[in-house]
């Protein structure tokens with residue numbers, strides 16, 4: 001008679017594996033979202049703002065022009081909504097490009113309300 005070898009340890013379930021699923025694992029929370037708001041000023045050239053909107057926010061020329069004019073006439077406009085890391089990186093890129101080109105262009109982050117909760 002052949003030796004069946006060492007016995008496998010009993011893991012307590014028929015497949016030999018124990019699977020634990022908790023509510024947290026199957027229902028991850030949505031991350032909080034942040035608006036990037038572009039602010040108007042009297043000095044930054046319009047073409048520069050349009051260029052930044054294309055380069056940093058990947059907007060087409062028409063949409064960039066529309067957003068720039070909205071900021072110019074209303075004082076501010078939401079140019080994108082992202083997770084915190086992405087939004088912060090975009091704000092940094094705008095400020096860095098503005099500084100390199102000696103323009104006072106500013107944009108800010110605003111947290112979306114009623115967001116990032118369970119469902």
Ligand code: TYC
Pocket residue numbers: 038039040041042043044045046049068069071072105106
């Ligand atoms: N107001 C600026 C001008 O007249 C243009 C401008 C538009 C500046 C949008 C900033 O976020 C801005 N040259």
